[in-house]
Amino acid sequence: MIQTINLQKLFATEEVETTALNGISMDVKDGEFVAIMGPSGCGKSTLLNILGLLDNPTDGEYNFYGTAVARMTERQRAQLRKGSIGFVFQSFNLIDELTVYENVELPLLYLKTPADERKQRVEAALERMAIMHRRNHFPQQLSGGQQQRTAIARAVVAKPKLILADEPTGNLDSKNGEEVMKLLGELNDEGTTIIMVTHSPYDAGFAHRIVNLFDGKVVTENFHV
Amino acid sequence: MIRNYLKIAFRTLWKHKTHTGINVVGLAVAFATATLLFLTSWFEWSYDRFHTDVDRIYRVYLQESTGDVTSIMPYPLSPALQAEMADAESVTRMMWSQTEFVGEKHVAKDIRFADPGVFRTFTFPLLAGDPNTALKDLSSIVITEDMARDLFGDQNPIGKPLRTDGLNMGRDFIVTGVLANIPTNSTFRFDALVRPETRVDYQANKAEWGNRNHEVFVRLKPGVDAQTAEKRLRSFTKKYWQSEIAEAKQRGQKPDAQGEYISLRLQPLTDIRFDTKGVMGGGVSRTYVYALALIGLFILLIAGINYVNLSLARSVTRAREVGVRKSLGAQSGQLLGQFWAESLVICLIALLAGVGLAVGLRPYYNQLFGTRLSFDLLTHPITVGCILVAFLFITLLTGGYPAWIMARFEAVTVLKGKVKGPKSGGLRSILIVAQFALASLLIICTLLIGQQLRYLRERPLGFSEEQVISLPLRNRDNLTGARALQQLRDRLRNNPDVVSISGTATNLGSGLDGSTSRSMSGWTYKNREVETDWLRVDFDYLKTLGMSLKAGRDFNPAFSTDTVSAVIITQSMAKQLGEKDPVGVVIQPDTADRKYEIIGVIPDFNLFSLHQKAKPITLHLDSRNEVSYALIRTTPQGMVRTMDALKSLWKEMAPSAPFQASFVNENTNRWYDKEERFSTIFRIAAGLTILLSCMGLFAVALLTIEQRTKEIGVRKVLGASVTSIVALLSKDFLKLVVIAIVIASPLAWYAMNQWLQDFAYKIDIEWWVFGLAGLLAVGIALLTVSVQSIKAALMNPVRSLRSD
Numbered sequence A: 001m002i003q004t005i006n007l008q009k010l011f012a013t014e015e016v017e018t019t020a021l022n023g024i025s026m027d028v029k030d031g032e033f034v035a036i037m038g039p040s041g042c043g044k045s046t047l048l049n050i051l052g053l054l055d056n057p058t059d060g061e062y063n064f065y066g067t068a069v070a071r072m073t074e075r076q077r078a079q080l081r082k083g084s085i086g087f088v089f090q091s092f093n094l095i096d097e098l099t100v101y102e103n104v105e106l107p108l109l110y111l112k113t114p115a116d117e118r119k120q121r122v123e124a125a126l127e128r129m130a131i132m133h134r135r136n137h138f139p140q141q142l143s144g145g146q147q148q149r150t151a152i153a154r155a156v157v158a159k160p161k162l163i164l165a166d167e168p169t170g171n172l173d174s175k176n177g178e179e180v181m182k183l184l185g186e187l188n189d190e191g192t193t194i195i196m197v198t199h200s201p202y203d204a205g206f207a208h209r210i211v212n213l214f215d216g217k218v219v220t221e222n223f224h225v
Numbered sequence B: 001m002i003r004n005y006l007k008i009a010f011r012t013l014w015k016h017k018t019h020t021g022i023n024v025v026g027l028a029v030a031f032a033t034a035t036l037l038f039l040t041s042w043f044e045w046s047y048d049r050f051h052t053d054v055d056r057i058y059r060v061y062l063q064e065s066t067g068d069v070t071s072i073m074p075y076p077l078s079p080a081l082q083a084e085m086a087d088a089e090s091v092t093r094m095m096w097s098q099t100e101f102v103g104e105k106h107v108a109k110d111i112r113f114a115d116p117g118v119f120r121t122f123t124f125p126l127l128a129g130d131p132n133t134a135l136k137d138l139s140s141i142v143i144t145e146d147m148a149r150d151l152f153g154d155q156n157p158i159g160k161p162l163r164t165d166g167l168n169m170g171r172d173f174i175v176t177g178v179l180a181n182i183p184t185n186s187t188f189r190f191d192a193l194v195r196p197e198t199r200v201d202y203q204a205n206k207a208e209w210g211n212r213n214h215e216v217f218v219r220l221k222p223g224v225d226a227q228t229a230e231k232r233l234r235s236f237t238k239k240y241w242q243s244e245i246a247e248a249k250q251r252g253q254k255p256d257a258q259g260e261y262i263s264l265r266l267q268p269l270t271d272i273r274f275d276t277k278g279v280m281g282g283g284v285s286r287t288y289v290y291a292l293a294l295i296g297l298f299i300l301l302i303a304g305i306n307y308v309n310l311s312l313a314r315s316v317t318r319a320r321e322v323g324v325r326k327s328l329g330a331q332s333g334q335l336l337g338q339f340w341a342e343s344l345v346i347c348l349i350a351l352l353a354g355v356g357l358a359v360g361l362r363p364y365y366n367q368l369f370g371t372r373l374s375f376d377l378l379t380h381p382i383t384v385g386c387i388l389v390a391f392l393f394i395t396l397l398t399g400g401y402p403a404w405i406m407a408r409f410e411a412v413t414v415l416k417g418k419v420k421g422p423k424s425g426g427l428r429s430i431l432i433v434a435q436f437a438l439a440s441l442l443i444i445c446t447l448l449i450g451q452q453l454r455y456l457r458e459r460p461l462g463f464s465e466e467q468v469i470s471l472p473l474r475n476r477d478n479l480t481g482a483r484a485l486q487q488l489r490d491r492l493r494n495n496p497d498v499v500s501i502s503g504t505a506t507n508l509g510s511g512l513d514g515s516t517s518r519s520m521s522g523w524t525y526k527n528r529e530v531e532t533d534w535l536r537v538d539f540d541y542l543k544t545l546g547m548s549l550k551a552g553r554d555f556n557p558a559f560s561t562d563t564v565s566a567v568i569i570t571q572s573m574a575k576q577l578g579e580k581d582p583v584g585v586v587i588q589p590d591t592a593d594r595k596y597e598i599i600g601v602i603p604d605f606n607l608f609s610l611h612q613k614a615k616p617i618t619l620h621l622d623s624r625n626e627v628s629y630a631l632i633r634t635t636p637q638g639m640v641r642t643m644d645a646l647k648s649l650w651k652e653m654a655p656s657a658p659f660q661a662s663f664v665n666e667n668t669n670r671w672y673d674k675e676e677r678f679s680t681i682f683r684i685a686a687g688l689t690i691l692l693s694c695m696g697l698f699a700v701a702l703l704t705i706e707q708r709t710k711e712i713g714v715r716k717v718l719g720a721s722v723t724s725i726v727a728l729l730s731k732d733f734l735k736l737v738v739i740a741i742v743i744a745s746p747l748a749w750y751a752m753n754q755w756l757q758d759f760a761y762k763i764d765i766e767w768w769v770f771g772l773a774g775l776l777a778v779g780i781a782l783l784t785v786s787v788q789s790i791k792a793a794l795m796n797p798v799r800s801l802r803s804d
């Protein structure tokens, strides 16, 4: 269960000060699938980064599975993040110098998972995302869909409680996008909490609930059944 | 168009101040150092080459078949050569310059004695006066422009009377000529010339072939080569050195390959500057001159590499710019022009700053290396030409290559964000390796030179050189060395600061009189060839130098035969003679007319610098050999007091001779002055190369890491720790540094092994030195890179990831 109270995020550059988030309070229950929507620049990615413990809010409270994290140091956040959150990005963010297999293996290496278990889990994840046959390829040798499936494999391989996806289909055609959404849906059915930013109402249809942001504020929440 | 290029260049450079700064500073430092080093080596090389047809000018020297050489000549030689040497166009004596007090103001000036032939032999142009008559009279004095200004201001000095007062003369002259100032790269430096006949000792010695005190130079006629001239001088030598040759024959001295005992030889004037051990020594080694130029080249190379590396590294980040420009219609050639303009601007700023730096640093540089580098050379057309060519070359190569690489990026791939950098990763690595290899090479050399120097200084010489004063006894007051020594003994007998006094013919170390001498003897003893230093000492030699006897007894005034026929030998001499118990053994060298009895044996000691192997030594008191140095051992507290006492004593005893006493331990240290200077140069060069290499590495690391920020971000999101990222980033650079060390080590070993061949006593090159150098290089590199790595590892991943 994660909960935010009145999150604020200010970006101060030399010339201007931007309020990216302006009082966001929201709850996400375990096993929920939440879509965040809103116009470009309204603060979706910023919110996701804070929820993913990559960044601290300027003000406000954030309760992450029972821990108050809003004022944690980078080090403490990294510790908490490890193994409990998986990320999927619009631009995949695979490491070009590593193969598909190695990319997926990386989180487990950082978790110091034993070698045999590591192998088993990486293969399972690759199998599941249907890119096992590409395991020794490098990211540039893959199509966009395959790259995103690799990224999802990498996000789930450590079996995190929470997956955060920032426009996961943004760089994909509809067929590949559909496939990715199905995979996320399946993961959610198995109990993983998912928070996803998207511009596509179709994709948002996969979620239980849609949070609409405008100018750093939650404007509406729609519930599906 | 070019103006547009330059405008954009300035803007880009300003925007990337760090890189521009690193580039400019690096190149400027390199230009400055290289300028100083190249000018020094050129300056050394240019010595005496300003004389017209310099290849016809020679110094006359005398060579004995024993190998002994000297260029110190007797007064009558020059007139005889003038009369009889048909190959010579002109001949002149050149005496050492001597400081005299000149004119009414009693200004100190260096005066040299030379024959009228000096103006035909050398090129010392006269601004006023006639070279054919300027030194015609004994009352003539020719002075330099500077001296004329000092003494006479704006007045015309010609015909003005001039009085000199000094140790050797008080004489009136008339100025007959004004010389252009002597170039700094001249072996002869002086303020005025007068005839040798004006010297006080001239009349007494003008026909003495045995008294030698000056050098003689000849200009050969065109087309005569030195070898032919030397051959034709043989009969001349036989005529004038008749008695010396007869003596040598009698001694049993073997003639040389041409069958000569004594021969006159010709040494090219341009070799004098580089004469390290030959005729008079005191020169600069050619190796040293080459090493300077090479180091200058190294430093330029490293700075050039830095520049290329930085540009290549940055080219990747500039790929997008190239793509956009190309999509807007720019052609490769135009982009090339733009990038090249940038490097032109950088190099130009660096060059100006570098030359400025060199000018500013020159006084310190001269002080540090004992050079007299002047910047007349800097404005010399050849220098300016060289600098321009080097500059063009550097900008073309270092600026052109990266520009060419960048201009060739393909717009489509670049815009898709797919440029993985040109295939420069390999080249960049090679360049970093080359840089660090040079740096490691210099570190290793610095360490080894330092080690050898320490070894030379600390290796026991076999005598105790602390608290011993050496006083050169040569004088012009008709006081023989033996009598001077006796007077010192009498006068210092009751001085509580003086422990003991002795004398010797061969100074220990390089004293302030700057001269050395050596006497050797060889003969056959019981079918063994023996060769030994034949060293004249005086009573208490062993006591004064803290040496102990291994067998037998010391010289003792109580035995009247000791001053005639007793010798003490070193252990290696005993071994050479093959005598287990040499005390009491009688020897008779071929060179001696009498027999000597061995009365004592002492351990071996080093009479000369550790460049040469110690020979067996035989100590004797034969008064027919002159004692030229007094050795005085003082108490530890009495060193300074004794020095003062000696000074006033010497003034009384020999008022005409300078007081040149010095401490023996300082003198033995002076043996290695040249090595010391070499070591300083290497230390500084090593420091500079490391600094420059690190600046380059720092910048390349900065850029490489910049390019990897996305990867670092991803890794952090996935849970990588700061340490693991720092390790990841530093690893690649360290690998290169290690490769560099592996390449540099054998090169350094070879070079240092060559250098060490100069020494009879030398360190073993040990492996830990290479290890230490490696550790240093790795440590410094790690420090340089880790600053960037840690910064990158600590960076918030959100920042790097949102850039997509």
Ligand SMILES: Nc1ncnc2c1ncn2[C@@H]1O[C@H](COP(=O)(O)OP(=O)(O)OP(=O)(O)O)[C@@H](O)[C@H]1O
Residues within 6 Å of the ligand: A011, A012, A013, A018, A019, A020, A039, A040, A041, A042, A043, A044, A045, A046, A047
């Ligand atoms: N590091 C930063 N520095 C300054 N301003 C920032 C920074 N990051 C985000 N912003 C600003 O914060 C606001 C929200 O940005 P954010 O990336 O969260 O938008 P978004 O909703 O994800 O937009 P999009 O749909 O285009 O991805 C924007 O106005 C953006 O300009």
Ligand SMILES: [Mg+2]
Residues within 6 Å of the ligand: A044, A045, A046, A166
């Ligand atoms: Mg966004």
